[in-house]
Amino acid sequence: MRPRRKGTPVTDPVERVVNLAYYLADQKRPVSINRIRAEVTGYPEDQDDAAFNRMFERDKDDLRRFGYVIDGEADGQYRLDSRATFASSTTLSPEEAATLRVVCAALLDDPAFPFAEDLRFALVKLSMTDDGQTPHGDDVPAVSRLADEDPEDQGANVSSLDEAVRGRKTVEFDYRNSRGEDKHHTIEPYGLFAHSGRWYLVGRDRDLDEIRTYCVSRLADMRPNPRAPRTPDFERPADFDVAAFTALPFQYGSAGPITVRLRLTGDAARRSADLCAGKGTLSAEGDSLSWVVDTRNTDRLLRWAIENGPGISIIEPAALADEMSVRLSALAESHARREGSL
């Protein structure tokens, strides 16, 4: 390829940004902005100062977003901080390397995972790329479907919401709740979590002055506040933890919470860490486990106990255990074969 002389017009900004990165990495000492302007190919010679400064700022911002650490805002002498920019080597065990490769391969192709582009570049930098030597050949080693409803829309919305969470910018959206009612909301977004095939947003609703959880697939026309993008609109409470808002299915609802006691036996007791998800209090009771936990939806609790059984029974309140027994007996009766049937 024929080299391009300094001063030759460069139309593709990619060439200018790569040249700037090369140039900064090649310097032994800090360099002034004027030298950069004179020596890096890609900055037009007939450009006025203001246009050059804007272009240089954009290029520096891009390099910083790629992981380059550039010092020198204060004294106008720029240098690449090599120690901060270049990675130290990371040793991974074979299991760790395999897990990274497999899990990331799945997520790179999952439209509901909102960080795929950053993940791809992380793997490139860690040299965790597939060199074609794995025994699965053409088969994909792992598949992920993080969200099952409109995964592209959920992924795109979560990407914007995550930016708003990090930048502490308010967001507005229309929301259809589980009863089919539509309402406009202005939210201070605090955190995001994925649960059972859906993404959820946790934030303070400015009109209600309450922290609420919203299902991202029910959002429409979501808009982060575009004003003053580098200035936060709010402070997140210091003790906020999104894990406190991840609940079991029977813990969602508007009814006041009631406390129930369940017994877990056999297989259910063995799986208690997964089943109980850190909620409530578990204690040993002979060969079984006693679990005291809050619910806001008793119908959903009964359903959860059956879905995840056998080996899960309601102990208290006794009235709820009786109700479950009556409904189960009625169901058994309604599905029993009639006399004379085959």
Added chain:
Amino acid sequence: MARANAATRARRLLSALHLLSERRRIPLDEFAETLGASPAELTDDLSLLSMCGVAPYDPWALTPIGVDDGWVEVWGALPALDAAIRLSAPEARALAAALQYAGIDPDDPLVSRLLDTAATTELESKKELARVLRTSDEESTISDVMMSASLALTEGKVLAIEYARTGDESPRRRDIEPLQLLCERGVWYLHAFCRDAGAPRTFRIDRVVSAVVTDDDAPKRDLKPTGKSFVAEGLPTARLRFANPADYDPRDWPYSTARPDAGSVVVEVPYAGTGWISRQVVSHLGAVEVESPDEVRDAVAEYARRQASGVAAG
């Protein structure tokens, strides 16, 4: 594949310089896939890279790179930047989010080591990350199994597992040949050829009690993983009736089809065995009735009776 913007194209080139420096010769298709570009787009950008360098911008100060016959080739030293760049804060965040998805939480030493390679001046603390983002509701109990399964999968080894099916009193040992990991709705599964069953099987990772990678090589089998936790084709179907249409949620009944009928909804649901479908019907506690076949009606009646007696005994 839509053409990427200039920032993404520059990021691709600048993130991958160390790979070019290390490997020197890389298949174009593989390199394009690694960088998320089409081969044509990457060829154009590598041509651009060959014109980039440092002063005096003569042929000896430019990037010695070209694409030839499907290969990306580097035939000399790069002008600069031949070492890997640290992870940016968003890249570290993406990596931590991905590992959390596999049950490896932000306090795990693996995450700490990886995040230590990030540009630390920008990176929010690990605690902060965990407080505002959770990609999985899996507890960290699955991380050991995920690691063993991933290793067996990538190295083509047999995995010895102890597996507990729904309702099993104790787990059973099985030797399996992993084919594919799959995550649906936050639940991880492993497709594998089960040596004990002599057939492909799907295992829920959270039901694998232990997993050990053996020294046995798994033979190459002519099996295509389905990429689904459940394959409906060829299965029998049950006909269910929901008296109140609002009680039917298609997410609860995978691959079902529904039609309105005299104010109610009739749903056809494929099922592989009566265990899952009877549990699902019983859990709706009367909101749905099985119309056919009899084997599912019988299973529902039996499961409801057992559950009722369990409650009474409780």
